[in-house]
Amino acid sequence: MLRVTEIKLPLDHDPAALAAAIAGRLHLSPEQLGGHEVVRRGYDARRRSAITLVYTVDVAVPDEAGVLARVQDDKHVGQAPDMGYRLVARAPAHLAQRPVVIGAGPCGLLAALTLAQMGFRPIMLERGKVVRERTKDTWALWRRGVLTPESNVQFGEGGAGTFSDGKLYSGIKDPLHLGRRVLSEFVAAGAPPEIMYVSKPHIGTFRLVTVVESLRQQIEALGGTYRFESRADDIEIAEGADGSRQVTAVVLANGERLATNHVVLAVGHSARDTFPMLEARGVAMVAKPFSLGFRIEHPQALIDSCRFGAHAGNPILGAADYKIVHHAQNGRSVYSFCMCPGGQVVAATSEPGLVVTNGMSQYSRAELNANAGIVVGITPEDYPGGPLAGIAFQRHWEAQAFTAGGGDYRAPVQLVGDFLAGRASTKLGSVVPSYKPGVLPTDLSTCLPDYAIAAIREAIPAFDRQIRGFSMADAVLTGVETRTSSPLRISRAGDFQSVNTQGLYPAGEGAGFAGGILSAGVDGIRVAEAVALAMTAPAGAKLDS
Template identity: 45%
Template sequence: MIRISNIKLNPMQNEKSLEKKICKLLNVKPHEIISWEIYRKSIDARRSDSIFVVYAVNVTVKDERKVMKGKKNRDIQVAGRKSYDFECAYSGDKRPVIVGAGPAGLFCALLLCRNGARPLIIERGKKVEDRIKDIDRFWNEGKLDAESNVQFGEGGAGTFSDGKLNTLVKDRGNRGRKVLEEMVKAGAPEEIMYDSKPHVGTDRLRQVVVNIRKEIEEAGGEFFFSEKVTDLEFEDGVVKAVTTDKGRYESEAVVLAVGHSARDTFEMLKDKLELIQKPFSIGVRVEHLQKDIDMSQYGVDREEYNLPAADYKLVHHCDGGRHVYTFCMCPGGVVAGSSSEEGGVVTNGMSYYARDLENANSAVLVGITPDDFGSDDPLAGMYLQRELEEKAFKAGGEDYSAPVQLFGDFKNNVVSRAFGSILPTYKPGTKFVNLREILPEYVADSLIEGIDAFGSKIGCFNSDDAILTGVETRSSSPVRMVRDDNMEGSIKGVFPIGEGAGYAGGIMSSAMDGIKAAEKILEMLQKFK
């Protein structure tokens, strides 16, 4: 196979133009090409007068040796095809128990099923189909179901997000590619296999989750929805069973894929597993008009040039030593009410696949460390999150309306009186407050410095009428469940994985962690057999 990199096309050119370019670069006729596929696609918009779509392609030709003879172009190389390779067929009767049906739990279950194990998956929330109804009721009526919301339920918190599939995790075992392949098989758009910034969108991700569940069930896995784990039983440091509010399940392998918001589960585990404090971030959601972000990033009318809604990723290191950064940027999306506890307001971002709504939003976060928690308690970070969420709830009027403030007023320490050109998208509603009365002083000061710094890169970013919505506290887990090289926690046979365990940060890294855990569990089951 031949890989051609750095092929630049005008955004208005289609894939037929790409095929012509391949023939020209390889000096072959179309009939000499057996097949070709896009390997990577990105946009180079560093100069508005020369925007390109940049491709890397894999090409199979009839006579590779002849085509490559004399080629000295670094962008044309013979390449191998990467694939995930793991097989450990199990035919015994021991059944792992997986707690949580987010990306980590689902992909762990999927791989276990593919290799003969038939896991039991316990999920405190509901199926996606029922979960959607509960979330819509919260957004439209302010009625929160503490067990079925943006944080809890099939698919995890990522199901109601932008559905980003990029990750910074090293992927030597090609687990990331395996995740993308399975998602395409389950209905995700094929371009996630090659887009440099792949996303699914919450609307399409919901169906992907349903299809993965169906395959797991067809392969012998069993789901128990609306069932919450209440205890973890062990003896002599070895796990024995999981107890729920509806039953008891014995197992030699228990996977804890509980997500970063399972606070009651963290409290239950506190005296059983070794838990330690973990750095995380807190801040707000910022909203701008998507057309302003597009113009700043591209310098041209993106629709005229057939370009996608523009995004950004920004970092600033403050003079005081803290860092401020944007997280989970949602082009053409909304700020989503993401509460999971009575009496707390939580924000997150969400986009549909088309990313075609009026506003752009992103979390703007300030990194904090255990030194900021004020306690040595392993759950001190979690309690800090809860404190800020409760303050936001009270400030918003105690009806799950979110506290908001225009950036100019935030800087001037005054309550806003009216919105400017940007209108908020958060549901159930918003209320003007002074966010400085909710956020710690070091967070507020860092946000001002960071947002002003971002304005030097994206002109509209620090505009006076940019909307700040509080609070964003759930970007990652405030707790880490300590595990060894075999991925087992301080109790033998317990496998803490994903975001809740403190080992992942998004859909992709969580799913990859789930696959890795499944490999370890299958090896363990084979030894039992």
């Protein structure tokens, strides 16, 4: 197969035009092509009046060497890479122990699935409930203001990504094409086939529920075991005379002990009770940067018009998104985070007495508002005190938002016009906030550090120069967005194990090694491979990445 990139066609091109364009690039007739597969389809909207679709395709031709010789000056034609996935190991016939995966988010799911496919029969521990029961608990917070601390947007089967836009793209380096493997597993589990080739694939919450359930069925069919409502409260570590440390067991909240020498720790960024336990056990971790800010809502029609002009509403383009950044005069970077076209702002707390927001979209992206986090970069210098200080920092501002919202899980909101003018909002305008269980107009300046407020006030008018109407007076800011990523990193070595605790494999967002569904899934695969190689290696062998 040959790969041809940067094939540009009009937005409304004829179906036969792609094959003709491929043939033209290869100096062949369409009849000489042996078939082609679209690997990626994006769009170029820099000229709103002439938006083009941009294709990458893999194509079969009868004489690859001859074709490559004829087009050797075309840098956009070359040999197609091998994107197939191959399991790195097979479990021995008799396993002395089974690996344990803690956390059923995207990282844990792909780790458990990969281990199960290799025959290792993983045990999956999830503190929350099965995804449909978890959905009922989540709606109870959204509809009635009733929080279930162990079953919510953060905890339960599917992880935090289940109640999000379901974005399946990432900027990570992926030379082994593991991201494609994640997508293919999702499609096999019921996700829309187009996620394999559209440039910004997403699933949406309702479809993610079905995907998560199907992945569970596959893992169980391959010998894996799920344990829901089974919080891991402790990890036993044996210390050798030479200073070595080895995981020996996981202890559950009910006191049950699961003996194992291999633990995949994929707990997510909101497992705020797990991190102190790890620190008490001496597991190496460090503070890391993260971001906090607000959610901003505009009419989706405004974003569509700004991005697509007369092509707004085109079904191929869908609801428009954006990605923007501003470097403020006080040295802070302000940027859009987790932009959700045609979606809603959701309550995302997992602890009583706190307000946390996130964004969510369904597959259709058909809601009236666009929303995104407008967040400010935070560094460990902003919250000195060690690796757990970032959690305390987040909690402080989440508590401030809870108070500002009235103390009943409503969120504090402020119109952009009032925010920029430095006055409290007393009523809403034309943009109706989507956050449930409700909002309270107020002054958001108490909900973030002064430097963050100043940076966002400077950034919004700057963003308006890129997206006309971004600073519209009736746009709504909702507080607060704090859980953009984990505030700490659990240090690991080249073999994916903790730098000071053998058998412990920190993974995914909570451990500080991913940011989103796709990158978390990729990390889960890599960690599962490391576990499999360790469990099948000869005694005393040293494994490298």
